[in-house]
Amino acid sequence: MSNSDKLYTNRKTAKEKLIWLADHFKREWQIYLMLMPMIIWFLVFLYKPMYGLQIAFKDYSIFRGIEASPWVGMEHFNDLFSNSQFLRAIKNTFLISFYSLIFGFPVPILLALMFNEIIHAVYKRSAQTIVYLPHFISTVIIAGIVITAFSPSAGIVNTVLSWFGFEPVYFLTKAEWFRPIFIGSGIWQEAGFSSIIFLAAIAGVNPSLYESAVVDGASRWQMMWKITLPSILPTIIIMLIIRIGNLMEVGFELIILLYQPATYETADVINTYIYRQGLQSGQYDLAAAAGFFNAVVAFVLVMAANTISKRFSRTSLW
Amino acid sequence: MQNWNLYSRGDKLFVRINAVLIGLFALSTLYPFIYIAAVSFSSAFAARAGKVVLAPIDITLGAYAHVLSEPQFWNSYGNTFIYTIGGTLTSLLIIVPGAYALSRPQLIGRRFWNLMIAFTMWFHAGMIPFWLNMRDLGLLDSMLGIIIAFACNAFNIILLRNFFESIPQSFEEAARMDGANEFQVLWKVFVPLSKPAIATITLFCVVARWNGFFWAMILLTDEGKVPLQVYLRQTIADLSDDEEFSSTLIDAAYSVETVTAAIIVCSIIPVLCFYPFIQKYFNKGIMLGGVKE
Numbered sequence: 001m002s003n004s005d006k007l008y009t010n011r012k013t014a015k016e017k018l019i020w021l022a023d024h025f026k027r028e029w030q031i032y033l034m035l036m037p038m039i040i041w042f043l044v045f046l047y048k049p050m051y052g053l054q055i056a057f058k059d060y061s062i063f064r065g066i067e068a069s070p071w072v073g074m075e076h077f078n079d080l081f082s083n084s085q086f087l088r089a090i091k092n093t094f095l096i097s098f099y100s101l102i103f104g105f106p107v108p109i110l111l112a113l114m115f116n117e118i119i120h121a122v123y124k125r126s127a128q129t130i131v132y133l134p135h136f137i138s139t140v141i142i143a144g145i146v147i148t149a150f151s152p153s154a155g156i157v158n159t160v161l162s163w164f165g166f167e168p169v170y171f172l173t174k175a176e177w178f179r180p181i182f183i184g185s186g187i188w189q190e191a192g193f194s195s196i197i198f199l200a201a202i203a204g205v206n207p208s209l210y211e212s213a214v215v216d217g218a219s220r221w222q223m224m225w226k227i228t229l230p231s232i233l234p235t236i237i238i239m240l241i242i243r244i245g246n247l248m249e250v251g252f253e254l255i256i257l258l259y260q261p262a263t264y265e266t267a268d269v270i271n272t273y274i275y276r277q278g279l280q281s282g283q284y285d286l287a288a289a290a291g292f293f294n295a296v297v298a299f300v301l302v303m304a305a306n307t308i309s310k311r312f313s314r315t316s317l318w
Numbered sequence: 319m320q321n322w323n324l325y326s327r328g329d330k331l332f333v334r335i336n337a338v339l340i341g342l343f344a345l346s347t348l349y350p351f352i353y354i355a356a357v358s359f360s361s362a363f364a365a366r367a368g369k370v371v372l373a374p375i376d377i378t379l380g381a382y383a384h385v386l387s388e389p390q391f392w393n394s395y396g397n398t399f400i401y402t403i404g405g406t407l408t409s410l411l412i413i414v415p416g417a418y419a420l421s422r423p424q425l426i427g428r429r430f431w432n433l434m435i436a437f438t439m440w441f442h443a444g445m446i447p448f449w450l451n452m453r454d455l456g457l458l459d460s461m462l463g464i465i466i467a468f469a470c471n472a473f474n475i476i477l478l479r480n481f482f483e484s485i486p487q488s489f490e491e492a493a494r495m496d497g498a499n500e501f502q503v504l505w506k507v508f509v510p511l512s513k514p515a516i517a518t519i520t521l522f523c524v525v526a527r528w529n530g531f532f533w534a535m536i537l538l539t540d541e542g543k544v545p546l547q548v549y550l551r552q553t554i555a556d557l558s559d560d561e562e563f564s565s566t567l568i569d570a571a572y573s574v575e576t577v578t579a580a581i582i583v584c585s586i587i588p589v590l591c592f593y594p595f596i597q598k599y600f601n602k603g604i605m606l607g608g609v610k611e
Contacts, residue, residue: 034418
């Protein structure tokens with residue numbers, strides 16, 4: 001900061017302020033030029049839609065446009081909350097998130113602990129290379145693999161079942177199979193890559209802890225449970241809080257690719273509901289209201305998560 | 319940690335069992351890829367009858383011949399390259415100078431700009447207003463729309479800004495003495511020093527672009543503009559829609575299953591080619607983007 005910048009805070013008159021500002025922009029215009037494209041982008045592509053969110057409270061018609069459409073207050077929200085499909089979507093969103101958390105969250109921690117116990121460096125690196133890979137594969141491909149593998153006639157899953165004398169099951173039309181398949185493919189895709197953050201935490205554990213444990217004759221098993229795991233507990237808790245904060249973020253793109261009317265019962269989440277009502281059926285105002293509800297709940301959850309984690313670790317997530 | 323020979327018998331057993339379990343996990347991660355590759359090289363009949371388990375049955379290139387002879391496949395493949403390269407360059411062009419500006423202490427309203435960007439991580443208008451906005455901007459069914467509308471995200475900007483902020487001031491002083499302007503300082507001092515961070519966000523952008531399908535599916539109606547992932551989705555949709563009638567679709571050379579598998583393989587190959595090069599940035603990237611102290 002130059003001297004004139006510091007003086008600025010002590011001076012109050014409007015004229016001097018103006019002179020200072022003019023001087024500032026004359027000297028520093030370049031950084032504002034650098035900033036502008038980004039700010040304009042945010043205004044046009046993210047903040048303008050927020051303004052458009054008002055259609056959630058309006059009877060939106062394409063011909064009138066966003067502003068001229070008449071206000072209807074909470075009507076769309078009343079419709080939504082008396083609509084069994086929407087209530088089902090809320091339930092499914094939370095259930096799928098909850099099950100993903102229960103089954104999916106411990107896997108990367110376990111993987112990181114196990115990777116840490118591998119001594120052969122090349123073996124470790126090769127295994128890591130493989131388990132990180134699915135993270136970089138597109139949702140469409142994941143869906144393609146799932147559909148092919150679970151196909152009733154051609155899929156490997158039914159082939160294996162037939163070896164044990166089971167009749168073929170058309171898994172993707174069975175509502176009770178949707179969540180296990182969806183959550184399982186999620187774990188397959190992300191568990192490996194998510195272990196990186198825990199491996200990084202393990203790398204930060206003080207080596208002298210292990211040295212003294214070795215002197216005391218501790219086994220590797222004991223060191224894993226008594227040193228490594230407790231040492232990365234703060235990371236685990238922060239990641240858990242982040243996950244809970246993102247509860248509304250169900251991977252709906254994969255759901256859109258995998259679900260069908262027969263499985264809506266267990267598969268339809270808020271975002272897929274919005275997609276169908278809004279983008280497929282053209283009920284923009286109703287779908288925008290559903291989106292608004294989703295965004296508000298997500299916002300509250302994320303803010304709560306950040307506050308809790310701040311308190312827990314004196315570390316802000318942002 | 320210590321010499322293998324000094325390990326107790328229990329430790330040796332533990333290490334070995336652990337290595338085997340990790341190996342099994344890695345194999346089960348890899349297996350779906352092997353399976354798909356095997357299906358793609360199998361005959362239509364073998365694939366349809368569910369005979370493929372590990373290796374291709376009745377090896378044929380029929381599915382590939384069919385896929386590679388489709389002009390739409392090549393067209394969408396080319397589009398994916400356009401979206402990936404164009405989109406990533408656009409992102410970098412906006413994000414790098416923007417993040418630099420945000421990291422400058424003399425920027426007026428720095429707190430406000432930062433909050434404005436971070437807020438979009440916590441709250442977003444959602445699908446419908448975004449779509450209506452794209453329509454109002456005239457960016458439906460537009461390749462430019464796809465490239466520009468997904469150029470920025472708050473996470474990448476904050477990641478890079480934090481990295482720029484961590485660079486000690488002494489690095490830029492020499493350049494300032496020589497009378498360098500802000501653009502020169504950014505290009506000659508900050509960009510070279512920030513290679514790991516820039517590589518990381520480039521990686522994130524490329525992966526997101528290469529894999530992106532949802533908005534391309536929604537926004538693009540002209541078949542000539544869709545990326546590979548949307549083309550693949552259409553093929554897969556045919557597969558699941560026609561599941562019950564697909565016996566009529568069986569051709570001597572290929573079936574919907576083998577064709578889907580072949581497109582999947584073709585789409586993964588570039589990822590596999592780049593994978594070794596990007597791998598070294600994983601850890602760095604995750605740490606940079608991870609919990610900020």
